[in-house]
Amino acid sequence: MPGNFYTVRCPDCENEQAVFGKAASTVPCAVCGTTLATPTSGKAVFEGEVLDIVERRERTDTIAGESEAQ
Ligand SMILES: [Zn+2]
Numbered sequence: 001m002p003g004n005f006y007t008v009r010c011p012d013c014e015n016e017q018a019v020f021g022k023a024a025s026t027v028p029c030a031v032c033g034t035t036l037a038t039p040t041s042g043k044a045v046f047e048g049e050v051l052d053i054v055e056r057r058e059r060t061d062t063i064a065g066e067s068e069a070q
Contacts, residue, residue, distance in 0.1 A: 008049065010029040010036060024039055
């Protein structure tokens, strides 16, 4: 299930803010408080311009090299 973040530009102050695509509650702009995203039954509806989509990486574990054998 995708859990992407969206970079949304506030229509009032042009602050760029990352908003979760499935926001469970209204997301206000951190600067001026304008509503940037409104939750719906499916995914959030964005009030500002969506500049970018950031896919959440499922694989965050780092594989350490263990080739060193003595
Ligand atoms: Zn704003």
